[in-house]
Amino acid sequence: MVSRRTLLIAAGTAGAAAAAAAAGDVALERSRDVEPGAPEPVDAQGRLVWRNWSGIQTAYPAARAAPASEDALASLLKTAQAPVRAVGAGHSFTALVPTQGTLVSLDNLDGVVSHDADRLQAVVRSGMRLGALGEALAGVGQEMFAQPDINKQSLGGALGTATHGTGAAQPALHGGAVAFRMVTAAGDVVTASPTQNADIFCAARVGLGAFGIITEVTLQNRKLSRIRKQLVLRPTQDALDDWPALKRAHRTAEIYIIPFTGTSAVITSDATDDPVVPRGPDAENQAVLDLKHLRDVFGPVPPLRRLAAKLALGGTPPQVAVDDGWKLLSNERPLRFNEMEYHLPAERQIDAAREILAAVERQRPDVFFPFELRCIAPDDAWLSPFYQRASGSVAVHAYYQNDYSFLFTLVEPILRRHGGRPHWGKLNSLRAADFARLYPRFKDAMQVRQTLDPSGKFLNDYLRRILVDA
Ligand SMILES: Cc1cc2nc3c(=O)[nH]c(=O)nc-3n(C[C@H](O)[C@H](O)[C@H](O)COP(=O)(O)OP(=O)(O)OC[C@H]3O[C@@H](n4cnc5c(N)ncnc54)[C@H](O)[C@@H]3O)c2cc1C
Numbered sequence: 001m002v003s004r005r006t007l008l009i010a011a012g013t014a015g016a017a018a019a020a021a022a023a024g025d026v027a028l029e030r031s032r033d034v035e036p037g038a039p040e041p042v043d044a045q046g047r048l049v050w051r052n053w054s055g056i057q058t059a060y061p062a063a064r065a066a067p068a069s070e071d072a073l074a075s076l077l078k079t080a081q082a083p084v085r086a087v088g089a090g091h092s093f094t095a096l097v098p099t100q101g102t103l104v105s106l107d108n109l110d111g112v113v114s115h116d117a118d119r120l121q122a123v124v125r126s127g128m129r130l131g132a133l134g135e136a137l138a139g140v141g142q143e144m145f146a147q148p149d150i151n152k153q154s155l156g157g158a159l160g161t162a163t164h165g166t167g168a169a170q171p172a173l174h175g176g177a178v179a180f181r182m183v184t185a186a187g188d189v190v191t192a193s194p195t196q197n198a199d200i201f202c203a204a205r206v207g208l209g210a211f212g213i214i215t216e217v218t219l220q221n222r223k224l225s226r227i228r229k230q231l232v233l234r235p236t237q238d239a240l241d242d243w244p245a246l247k248r249a250h251r252t253a254e255i256y257i258i259p260f261t262g263t264s265a266v267i268t269s270d271a272t273d274d275p276v277v278p279r280g281p282d283a284e285n286q287a288v289l290d291l292k293h294l295r296d297v298f299g300p301v302p303p304l305r306r307l308a309a310k311l312a313l314g315g316t317p318p319q320v321a322v323d324d325g326w327k328l329l330s331n332e333r334p335l336r337f338n339e340m341e342y343h344l345p346a347e348r349q350i351d352a353a354r355e356i357l358a359a360v361e362r363q364r365p366d367v368f369f370p371f372e373l374r375c376i377a378p379d380d381a382w383l384s385p386f387y388q389r390a391s392g393s394v395a396v397h398a399y400y401q402n403d404y405s406f407l408f409t410l411v412e413p414i415l416r417r418h419g420g421r422p423h424w425g426k427l428n429s430l431r432a433a434d435f436a437r438l439y440p441r442f443k444d445a446m447q448v449r450q451t452l453d454p455s456g457k458f459l460n461d462y463l464r465r466i467l468v469d470a
Helices: 004-013 016-023 070-079 130-139 155-160 198-204 236-249 284-298 302-313 346-363 406-417 432-438 442-452 461-468
Strands: 063-065 084-087 102-105 112-116 121-125 177-183 189-192 213-220 226-235 252-258 263-271 319-324 337-345 371-376 391-399
Touching (some): 070 177, 070 213, 130 155, 155 213, 236 346, 337 406, 346 371, 432 442
Parallel strands (some): 084 102
Antiparallel strands (some): 121 213, 177 213, 371 391
8 A cells, every 4th residue: 555665755755854844853763663562461460461452451360261162161151250251362442351250262162063065054163263264164165254354353252243344235244143052151052043042143143242152153154256356545535425336336345544645545356257366465554554654754744744645655556366255355453453443324424434534634643544434234133233224334543552532532422423333342432321222122132131141140340331231
């Protein structure tokens, strides 16, 4: 998207004097930044700490377990110290997982159990990571309908928060779940599908680990397909005007609005029989670091920042790759961030995105991460943010070392005003009463939860806030 070389040239040609006046002689120094790795799993006192991916959630579980079978999980749940929280890959930004009680990793419940070639279905253990799942399904000629931006999540965690990809006809990942097995707080195993324990199927498919711990999921997949993925840079206003047509024309479509540049990256993909053109080395993280350098040098002077970006980005050719979808649709994201994402009624998405862009460009010159716009088909899971409505999502990111309070003070009010429902795994300030207003079947889902877990074994403080306390 943006190459370091072109950016540095741009920074130089846009005026060394201006750059120096704006931010001192930092451009070349900053260009040598490297992203620090994830922090150690022990704290400064040497205590074992659990952290989420971005580092803003931490916990000191009293006990940790990683059962290797459904039976082992069932006997654990009978006696485990509450609160008991399931953890997949720890990629949620909200405090869904933290526990001072028992942390149950699903890492040892891994792999594809069986597959049905005629029905294009597969039974998968819930701890399996999406990347490994994509590869295993490809081995039997299948693929999931949707694929998120990364593939590090566990299947159980992804379903648990309504993780999604993009595509007007593509439901979120739980849209592909046709049955699951779950161990309850009492240590009983229940099977749920549209014909067996249908209420549990509706309530716990997007279940936040609050109904029980899912061990196996039957996925309805489709035939493995090759796609042609294309990234094109376009003026932001044109890309936003064109969004309805882009969504209609392509199997997947998304827009990354690059603030302070007037430019957006439009990424689309479609099925093809073209010969393979492998994806090149991942340039997107370097591009985001380059945007950070632009911010560091020109941040206080937005017109210079826009000019430098225009010079750097102008003439960038489209990027094209052709391969199996599971290889192309997810990305590496070594650059850590915190994120808020809301799912809006599809017709409100672009207005909300324009408002957020204007507000950020007016008030927050420190922001440099692109905003992400995607689209998701409706489904019928009671706690799905896409419940009975075609949705458009708006995601805003903050570099993990930077202040993210603007997500709550500036961005969230706009997303709420446009009727948004927050991504369960991403930052938001909502409480149970808010969710009850946003979700028509919220009360029904909570009745199912209360029946399955009357003592609240699976509830931590955060879950009480968003599910129970009005
Ligand atoms: C870099 C990055 C990129 C992302 N991209 C996307 C994206 O493109 N689209 C999107 O929608 N989201 C995205 N997310 C959010 C992410 O997909 C969700 O937060 C997802 O829940 C993470 O999966 P996990 O395995 O890490 O789950 P965790 O965060 O470990 O757990 C999430 C929830 O699921 C529960 N849970 C986990 N396993 C089970 C189980 N077996 N049974 C019952 N409950 C369980 C946990 O208790 C918890 O409540 C992204 C996050 C990051 C950090």
